[in-house]
Amino acid sequence: MKYFTIAELCKSETADQLGIDNRCKKEHVVNMTALVDNVLDPLRDAYGKPIRVNSGFRCPALNKAVKGSATSDHMTGRAADITGGSPKENKRLFYLIQSLGLPFDQLIDEKNFAWVHVSYREGANRKQVLAL
Template sequence: MKYFTVAEFVKSDTADRRAIDNRLPKELLPNVQALVNNVLDPLREAYGKPIRVNSGFRCPALNKAVKGSATSDHMTGRAADITGGSPAENKKLFYMIQELELPFDQLIDEKHFSWVHVSYREGANRNQVLAL
């Protein structure tokens, strides 16, 4: 984990506002590390500029509060919503992940590149590319 921290993955304004304890359980740390080491750090290295995590780990209460999927990889620390700061930069990130052939389970253009969702499952990636 060269460019990202666990603190970034658990930070949530919604959790803060609603007093939701969104600490990462110890047993899920390897999932976050795998996502960062295999996808996010190599992406950041190639991109050459900071990438912000909008939403990383979500405990079940936080996932429910943000109306996340009941099976969201965010709840296991395997997903992050990221941004380069604008839809144009997010589009670059989306395509860079594919061009660099970084491993991913799901890569999602969320709301016309408002952000990019990327997930990683050690040894079980489906390589799904979606737009929501």
């Protein structure tokens, strides 16, 4: 983990505002480390400037509060919603992940590049590219 921290991936303003304990467990740290090492850090190296994590790990209560999918990879620490700061930069990140051939399970253009969702599953990546 070169550019990202576990604390950054667990930080949630929504959890803070609602008093939700969003601390992760050891198995979540393993998954977040794999996501960072295989996708986020190589992406940051290629992108050449900071990438912000809007949402990383979500405990079930936080996931429910933000109306996340009941099967969200965020709850296992396998997903992050990221931004380069604008829809234009998010679009660049979205296509950079693909052009670099980075391993991912799902890559989602969220709300016309308001942010990019990327997930990683050790040894089980489906390479799904979606727009929601």
